[in-house]
Amino acid sequence: MKKAAVAAALVVLVGGAYLGATAYTGHRIAAAYDARVAKLEQQLPFLRVVDRQTDKGLFSSTYSGSVRIGCVPDAAGGKAGKPLLIGFRDQVRHGPLPGFAGFGAAVIESQIVLPDEVPEPLRKYLAGMKPQDIRTAVGYGGDYKTALRLPAGDYALPAGQLSWPEVHATGSGRLDASASAFEGHLPEIAFRGTDNADAKGLNFKLVNLRWQGANKGEGNFWLRPGTSSMEIERLELLGDSGGKAISAQVGKIKYLTELGADKDLLNAKATITADATLQIGADAKPIQLDNIEFQESIKRLHGPTLQKVLDASMAELSTCGAGGEPAVDSAARGQEMLRMLAQLLPYAPEISVDKLALSYEGQRGELSYAVSAPGLTAKDIEAPGALQGKLQQNLVLRADAKLPVAWVEQLGTRGGDAAGAAQRVAQANTMLDLAIGKGFVVRDGDHVTSKVLVERGAILINDKPFGGR
Incomplete structure (x- = not known):
């Protein structure tokens, strides 16, 4: 008991x-x-x-x-x-x-x-x-x-049919929003166009899309340090333009973004790599672009100022105007946004294409550039009328390019009908020789190179003052 x-x-x-x-x-x-x-x-x-x-x-x-x-x-x-x-x-x-x-x-x-x-x-x-x-x-x-x-879905649109198989994704993190992560997989999504004037024979397919990312930190989740990536096995496009069959395939696509923080300054970088094949006309020779690389960076963005810009932009999205009238005066809002963006300038932000490169017909070309305006102060941006002059005075632009000479002939050959190919190639070579003679480009073996520097009003092309001054 x-x-x-x-x-x-x-x-x-x-x-x-x-x-x-x-x-x-x-x-x-x-x-x-x-x-x-x-x-x-x-x-x-x-x-x-x-x-x-x-x-x-x-x-x-x-x-x-x-x-x-x-x-x-x-x-x-x-x-x-x-x-x-x-x-x-x-x-x-x-x-x-x-x-x-x-x-x-x-x-x-x-x-x-x-x-x-x-x-x-x-x-x-x-x-x-x-x-x-x-x-x-x-x-x-x-x-x-x-x-x-x-x-899985099969969705009818006016221009065709969109379909996809079952999709899975996950997200994780903290309830206080101090950290989050995500990943997912879309095996395929396909569009089969109807045979009408807007989308004659258009077919599109995306195969094996995978994505993932993670970030953590305080403040707005748009500005938290972290990374995200996306991979696509291939994109396929088939269609018709002006009676010519068009086909394109982009494969091995990888996209990566990174956002880092150094105290209040943010640094962002985006990288894309891929291969691509393009064909215009059923009998045309395909254009094959291999090992495409693109990398873009933005440096020294002042986080608190950027947060104010984001807040103002998003707040406008929530405002509905009266019937037939805009919610706000667009000109005044544009001026206000420019004023707020100008407050980023004293932190010397820089935007750059660190690399744009691809291989075509066995030859590889590259170019890059960076733009900034260092040295501006908070006092400089107080007078909007004088700011443009200050920007021009402090502007720094660096650009470099290295392109294969063989591309001149190859692109000239493809630039029109076969009968005029020889003339187009001759004209392109004449223009190239003229650019070399003027010092705009430099012959370097099988490539031509060019380097431009704009700094505080002075212009150097291939290390020589522009115009011979």
């Missing part, structure tokens, strides 16, 4: 502890949910969560409402737009054993409801998703992981 009483007491004790833990978890999740919404609205002013409803229970809660997205212009007649409302419903099962599917603070299953103005096929597509297709597991440490499954 005593053993039975002890066992009963233990059951009551454990049950009470579990109920207490569940209630505590429910309060924590509710608080975290509210904080997340508040931070989202702060960082993206054109988004607002409206019509919120909460149904709290001991073991589960339901949060629903709509996300109001800025002012969407009316495509018909240039009328003033109206906000777009996207509905949501989050079913939250509280821990410590949410749904008895594992240990954690909560499991959230989300559904999205599109408004009536969205095309019916798209509304039906999202309405057909199951609750578990968007599922988020939340840990007690404030971490989360979301798994997304998009079902």
Whole structure:
């Protein structure tokens, strides 16, 4: 009898502890949910969560409402737009054993409801998703992981048919938005064009798109240090232009972005590599471009100033004007944005194409450039009328190019009909000889090179003053 009483007491004790833990978890999740919404609205002013409803229970809660997205212009007649409302419903099962599917603070299953103005096929597509297709597991440490499954689709458009297989993606991070990561895979997406005047025989296919990224830090998530990447096995395009068959294939596409921070200064870099084949005309020789490389950098962007620019830009997106009238005076807004952007100049930002290179017919060409205006002060930007002169005075431009001589003949041959090819090649060689004679380019074996430096009003071309001065 005593053993039975002890066992009963233990059951009551454990049950009470579990109920207490569940209630505590429910309060924590509710608080975290509210904080997340508040931070989202702060960082993206054109988004607002409206019509919120909460149904709290001991073991589960339901949060629903709509996300109001800025002012969407009316495509018909240039009328003033109206906000777009996207509905949501989050079913939250509280821990410590949410749904008895594992240990954690909560499991959230989300559904999205599109408004009536969205095309019916798209509304039906999202309405057909199951609750578990968007599922988020939340840990007690404030971490989360979301798994997304998009079902296969076949979507009819006026110009053709768009189709894709099942898509999977994941996201993870911290509920306080101090860190996030994502990755996903789209096996294929294809467009089969209808045979009409707008898209005659147009077919497009993207194969094996993979993406991933991560960032962390305080402040706006647009400006947090991190990396993101995307890879595409190949893009294919088949179509018709003016009676000529066109085909293009771009493969081995890799895209990488990096954002770093040195105190308040941000440095961003984007890199793209790929191969490409282009053919215009069924009987034409394909143009093969190999090992395409493009790298662009932006250095020394002042984060707090850029944040002000972003805030102002996004706030404008949430404002709807009266019927037929703009929400704000566009000229005044343009001047204000220029004034704000000018405040970046004292930090000597630099934009550059670090490399643009490709190989064609076995020959490789490269070019690069960088532009900055160092030395400007906060006082210089106080007088907008004199700023342009200051910019010209402080401008620094560096550019380098190295191109194969053989490209002159190859491009001349392809530049028109076969009968005039010899004449076009001769003309191109004459222009090249003239440029060499003027000192604009320098012959370097099988290549021609050119180097330009503009600094504080002086221009050097291949290390010599422009115009011989």
